[in-house]
Amino acid sequence: MSTHPSSDLEHFFITTPIFYVNASPHLGHLFSAVTADCLHRYKLLQGFTSKFSTGTDEHGLKIQQAAEAAGRDPLSFCTDVSERFKHLFVKCNISYTDYIRTTDPVADASDSTGKRIKISLESGHKVEWMKEENYMFRLSKFRGQLLDWLTGNPGAIQPERFYQDVLQWLQEELPDLSVSRQRSRLQWGIPVPGDPEQTVYVWLDALVNYLTVAGYPDDHRLWWNSATHVIGKDILKFHAIYWPAFLLGAGLPLPQAVRVHSHWTVEGKKMSKSVGNVVDPIEKSQMFTADGLRYFLLRQGVPDSDCDYYDSKVVKVLNAELADSLGGLLNRCTALALNPAQRYPPFCTELFHGTMGRATPEDHHMLDAVRDLPSVVERHYESLRVYKALEAIGGCVRLTNGFVQRHAPWKLNSGDEGDRRWLDTLLHVAFECLRTYGTLLQPVVPEISNKLLSRLGVGPDHRSWAALSFLPRSRGMACPFEGRALGSDSGVLFSRLDPVNTDNRKPRH
Structure with a gap:
């Protein structure tokens, strides 16, 4: 990194x-x-x-x-x-x-010798x-x-x-x-x-x-x-x-x-004023939000070949990846029912990694993927293949959702000391994953990333590439966020889009 x-x-x-x-x-x-x-x-x-x-x-x-x-x-x-x-x-x-x-325009001035210049x-x-x-x-x-x-x-x-x-x-x-x-x-x-x-x-x-x-x-x-x-x-x-x-x-x-x-076509045709299919980006940013439109363009834009635009594709991508996958993960893990104290919970190394640990091989695979994610994203940002970076982030978000679903923290007995510590550990891992995704997504969706990181209580001083150290507690290091209060709940991360209000036509092959 x-x-x-x-x-x-x-x-x-x-x-x-x-x-x-x-x-x-x-x-x-x-x-x-x-x-x-x-x-x-x-x-x-x-x-x-x-x-x-x-x-x-x-x-x-x-x-x-x-x-x-x-x-x-x-x-x-x-x-x-x-x-x-x-x-x-x-x-x-x-x-x-x-x-x-x-x-x-240019204006008159004088150089160091007093000569008049423009x-x-x-x-x-x-x-x-x-x-x-x-x-x-x-x-x-x-x-x-x-x-x-x-x-x-x-x-x-x-x-x-x-x-x-x-x-x-x-x-x-x-x-x-x-x-x-x-x-x-x-x-x-x-x-x-x-x-x-x-x-x-x-x-x-x-x-x-x-x-x-x-x-x-x-x-x-x-x-x-x-x-x-x-x-x-x-x-x-x-x-x-x-x-x-x-x-x-x-x-x-x-x-x-x-x-x-490369260029953007509209339903397989070149944009043209005479055809009347020129996409107005102001209108679309109002329809899908600025971050939504940014995400779609960078998620679907492939440098090597032309890309096709149609409204129903935008709805499908944004609902699946921003509203459901990323937004759903954040809302589920920060919910009062799972985290009534609304704090960044502690991590228990023994329960996760110890001989009696509850982590599965799939969990360790997810941690490896998220730990490697910054270097993967860095490589793709450098080559301006942002769609590959977003593909990699999206894959890790799905792994994290699978991790939460697999362990079903809502089924744990909060009155049991072991279950309570395991619940905190599960949420700590999920928060660390979310913090990584929010940091890496800042160049693409600055407003959504700010909302996500603010909800986790991650301040401006901890949002740089150098602050990306993932899950330091699993390596015996201190986590600067552990025990901190979460930010206020400002609602869903990205509201689902209603396909009824958009063009539902499919692409032409």
Whole structure:
């Protein structure tokens, strides 16, 4: 299990794409954001100082045309749509540290010598003006360096299938890339410095945002060495070929990793405004709660292949895994009937492990699985296969429910000293399992995890990855929670969803 990172690795920088604002946010945008947010929260739990940037890409011909069609000026159109993204991210607990817009204004300031310069109003960083004599980027010049980078860093692009796609692209000649457009055709964009007749190509404008957030040109190294981009597969070429080539051309280090995810379909069809099947994530977060929607996306989202969305699947997954399995376990074990003192009960080593112990081989198998769970979850979070982490957690939750059902603590005689001590021991084990699940689930469902850990009386100081030590009493060590009062009962952990109020259609095969 990881401890606090060493000083040279203590910073982590993760980005989503900046999302194009020619239309309102959809489920795919939220999936990118939730995936990045999960990794950001996980790194914080591990003791990293993490920076997480997202935002909106607001230049280009499509936005110019969309604004014209809406009868709006481009900036007010962009501001309106950008605010919808912000609203969605707030609703779904996206804990970004930086939100950048490519229309962020600049202002006048003075450098240390008194010279007038331009600075970003958002970040306060100096704006650097660059000049080029032509506006074709010699992409072809960097093919060899890109191949060297990828063959020397096979984990730079994940999953593997997308790494192989990029290698295949690089087997072919790379045409040089136009990085500007005629101003007469595209007014909505950043003018090329020194040539007002040209507008900067929107992707060059957009990709540079990552450096801006990292603090380029003066303070970026602290963050840039750990940069990880989370992107959808449709923009892989821009992030795995164009962007690294731009960085090589500028003499800058390449990102640490590009993590790629696939798309969401709706009942087997691509989301499309013309078809009318675009999933509104705000509506769904209200229907299923923010944590419910987060859990479903990360539980069902497989990076390697497209995933299918339909409401009845959401209901089925959330009812089974959050309401019944996890929520039922918590409610059963903290009930007044089993724990009238409402305290974290003591553990009796002799009754569990001794020669006359009551634990079964299945119980020891469960303890081994839960003890190993943090390292399993860590591996899957690191590779952004969150669905595998949730699968592993869910399997352990089922084992714990089986443990409680097998020993039926409600049948024990509380008046008998041995039974009472065994009841406390059973509940202590169940609480330790629940504490582990609540801690590990924080990056995925922060509100549900907070509710679970608060009910167990686990305070903020004991929710980090380093505090995960499972069932220390079984190893002869002290448990910091034993004897503590439980938190107040705030009701069910996750309310069951009524399938009557949702779309019950089945997926098409």
